[in-house]
Amino acid sequence: xxxxxxxxxxVMPTELWVQGLLNGVILGTIYILIxxxxxLVFSIMRIINFAHGEFYMAGAFLAWxxxxxxxxxxxxxxxxxxxxxxxxxxxxxxxxxxxxxGDMLGAFVAGLGLVWVMQMLALMIFGTVEKKxxxxxxxxxxxxxxxxxxxxxxxxxxxxxLVLVLHALVQYTAWGRATRAAALDPIAIQLMGxxxxxxxxxxxxxxxxxxxxAGVLVGxxxxxxxxxxxxxxxxxxIIIIVGGMGSFLGAMIGGLALGLLESIGSLYISSAWVxxxxxxxxxxxxxxxxxxxxxxxxx
Amino acid sequence: xxxxxxxVTSLWFALILLFLLLPVVADNxxxxxxxxxxxxxxxxxxxxxxxxxxxxxxxxxxxxxxxxAYLSAALVMHKxxxxxxxxxxxxxxxxxxxxxxxxxxxxxxxxxxxxxSFAMLEVIRLFFHNAFPATFGGAAGxxxxxxxxxxxxxxxxxxxxxxxxxxxxxxxTVAGTARLMSSQFGVVLSAVRQSQDLTAAIGxxxxxxxxxxxxxxxxxxxxxxAVFAHFNGVVHADDFGLNRAVIVVLHTVVGGTGHIAGPxxxxxxxxxxxxxxxxxxxxxxxxxxxxxxxxxxxxPRGLLGLIEWIRQRWSTKASWRSQTVxxxxxx
Numbered sequence: 001x002x003x004x005x006x007x008x009x010x011v012m013p014t015e016l017w018v019q020g021l022l023n024g025v026i027l028g029t030i031y032i033l034i035x036x037x038x039x040l041v042f043s044i045m046r047i048i049n050f051a052h053g054e055f056y057m058a059g060a061f062l063a064w065x066x067x068x069x070x071x072x073x074x075x076x077x078x079x080x081x082x083x084x085x086x087x088x089x090x091x092x093x094x095x096x097x098x099x100x101x102g103d104m105l106g107a108f109v110a111g112l113g114l115v116w117v118m119q120m121l122a123l124m125i126f127g128t129v130e131k132k133x134x135x136x137x138x139x140x141x142x143x144x145x146x147x148x149x150x151x152x153x154x155x156x157x158x159x160x161x162l163v164l165v166l167h168a169l170v171q172y173t174a175w176g177r178a179t180r181a182a183a184l185d186p187i188a189i190q191l192m193g194x195x196x197x198x199x200x201x202x203x204x205x206x207x208x209x210x211x212x213x214a215g216v217l218v219g220x221x222x223x224x225x226x227x228x229x230x231x232x233x234x235x236x237x238i239i240i241i242v243g244g245m246g247s248f249l250g251a252m253i254g255g256l257a258l259g260l261l262e263s264i265g266s267l268y269i270s271s272a273w274v275x276x277x278x279x280x281x282x283x284x285x286x287x288x289x290x291x292x293x294x295x296x297x298x299x
Numbered sequence: 300x301x302x303x304x305x306x307v308t309s310l311w312f313a314l315i316l317l318f319l320l321l322p323v324v325a326d327n328x329x330x331x332x333x334x335x336x337x338x339x340x341x342x343x344x345x346x347x348x349x350x351x352x353x354x355x356x357x358x359x360x361x362x363x364x365x366x367x368a369y370l371s372a373a374l375v376m377h378k379x380x381x382x383x384x385x386x387x388x389x390x391x392x393x394x395x396x397x398x399x400x401x402x403x404x405x406x407x408x409x410x411x412x413x414x415x416s417f418a419m420l421e422v423i424r425l426f427f428h429n430a431f432p433a434t435f436g437g438a439a440g441x442x443x444x445x446x447x448x449x450x451x452x453x454x455x456x457x458x459x460x461x462x463x464x465x466x467x468x469x470x471x472t473v474a475g476t477a478r479l480m481s482s483q484f485g486v487v488l489s490a491v492r493q494s495q496d497l498t499a500a501i502g503x504x505x506x507x508x509x510x511x512x513x514x515x516x517x518x519x520x521x522x523x524x525a526v527f528a529h530f531n532g533v534v535h536a537d538d539f540g541l542n543r544a545v546i547v548v549l550h551t552v553v554g555g556t557g558h559i560a561g562p563x564x565x566x567x568x569x570x571x572x573x574x575x576x577x578x579x580x581x582x583x584x585x586x587x588x589x590x591x592x593x594x595x596x597x598x599p600r601g602l603l604g605l606i607e608w609i610r611q612r613w614s615t616k617a618s619w620r621s622q623t624v625x626x627x628x629x630x
Contacts, residue, residue, distance in 0.1 A: 042410070048410050048413070048414070096596070099596055104409050104410060104413075105356060106595055106599070108356060109552050109591065110591070110596075112548060112549075112591065113545075113588040113592040113595070114588060114592065115541075115545075115588070116542075116545070116585065116587055116588030116591075117585055117589060117592070119584075120581045120582070120584050120588070121585065123581050124582075124585075234418060234421055237414040237417065237418065238414075238418060240414075241411055241414050241415060245410060245411070270429065272425045272428065273429070275421070275422065275425050276422050276425060276426060279418050279421075279422040282418065283400075283403055283415075286403065286415065287403055290406045290407055291411075
């Protein structure tokens with residue numbers, strides 16, 4: 001993903017590093033948004049939606065439509081795209097994943113099929129030509145001799161804002177308490193009168209909206225294409241494996257680490273080698289902690 | 300029951316005889332090539348199913364296929380080895396890889412194994428796509444891989460050679476896997492899938508069984524990759540990506556995972572169908588995705604379950620017996 005960013009060039013080394021750091025944090029935030037949805041859904045439904053990256057793709061396409069065809073303001077585009085992917089998530093949960101509550105294998109395979117369905121639908125609707133979302137903010141600010149574009153700063157803060165909102169929801173609402181409790185013990189929470197199916201529906205919808213938001217945010221940085229969801233969802237898988245399935249904190253740590261590793265690493269070696277090193281790092285982490293950094297053992 | 304068994308066995312033999320005689324009767328290169336690809340897919344689906352039988356959904360299966368294809372092709376093209384040496388060596392290397400990575404991967408259960416094996420598939424693809432471009436051809440892949448030596452000198456055309464080779468490979472793999480699964484090894488393998496903790500309680504090291512299954516499947520997958528590379532003449536890293544891996548899953552699931560006949564049937568039938576739908580391109584994948592989801596929801600036991608259901612409807616008298624057969628198949 002990173003090689004599409006224009007920062008590679010002959011610049012001062014420190015500036016390169018700081019830019020790399022900023023890009024890494026942005027990339028990490030995007031990954032966290034995708035991974036949080038996956039990990040939330042896992043904690044309630046005990047499944048992994050392999051087609052989660054397609055919500056990210058759908059979000060980016062929705063943003064492209066709203067920005068180029070209707071030229072709506074950016075904040076409205078973010079909200080509308082999130083609402084659109086949330087609705088998509090709700091429909092898909094009702095039609096498909098509700099039946100696979102707790103059936104890991106069935107959900108995997110259904111997700112694999114869904115990847116094809118959604119990618120090919122996008123291909124038929126939007127064609128193979130990659131779309132470019134116009135820049136949302138122009139201009140830049142100079143801090144200590146280094147240039148930061150407003151656009152990147154805006155993207156970063158929107159992403160952090162969304163993560164904080166989700167964190168507040170999970171920590172301080174009745175719904176969030178039920179979610180955390182269901183992750184700990186799905187049977188006990190049902191005895192307390194909580195409808196776990198409904199909870200699953202909510203987290204699935206929420207996860208889709210978050211992935212959609214990630215798609216909107218990266219729109220101005222990368223190009224938009226039907227297969228754009230495949231690469232980041234692999235990263236999100238790596239993040240939740242390393243961070244521990246179902247762990248909020250683990251996803252944050254993993255996402256940030258991966259984003260930084262990728263953007264700093266890409267300054268020195270090609271992104272394919274970074275991916276190979278990442279995989280080896282995952283293997284090493286799993287050797288030490290088979291349940292991930294923050295996770296508890298799953299059966 | 301015994302008459303039934305004799306019937307099934309003679310059916311298999313008739314089928315094999317038919318396929319062996321086919322190139323003599325109908326020397327149609329297009330047909331032979333499609334059937335050869337179908338046999339290859341049968342081998343891949345059956346070996347994938349072998350690991351699934353023990354529990355893990357191994358997405359790296361096609362990665363081992365890539366290792367076999369690339370290594371064998373590179374050994375023949377750059378070192379001047381004979382195919383008859385390079386293919387077993389490539390398969391052996393893939394087996395060693397699986398034996399090295401397997402113990403780490405198999406400590407992971409359920410979702411962790413699936414996701415890491417998927418990441419491994421991606422890494423193998425990226426490796427052949429980017430590493431050592433002088434040896435593995437980089438993004439362009441390897442082109443002009445020679446047909447196994449000796450095939451043309453015994454009077455076979457490359458296509459007929461491909462056909463015979465994959466047919467024999469499919470027969471050996473299916474018969475071997477069926478035998479393995481009905482042996483004590485197979486019974487333990489299924490038991491480990493159903494509850495690794497319970498098997499551990501009676502002193503069975505489930506991971507050792509899983510590792511054996513994984514290594515066998517990796518070796519055969521890699522050997523199949525080598526055969527494909529030499530008869531196809533071209534290998535390309537992107538042919539060993541997610542889509543290819545999902546097609547193997549599709550074959551197995553649509554056929555039915557309850558019995559070895561499932562992946563055989565699924566791979567064979569589905570390859571022939573998809574070959575007919577090739578010109579539809581993106582519509583084809585869309586259709587496959589829908590088929591996969593619908594089969595999962597409406598007929599989770601796949602084609603096999605469908606056949607069983609029809610047989611049950613046919614013989615209502617013995618319906619209680621079919622039901623016991625049905626549950627026996629699930630074990």
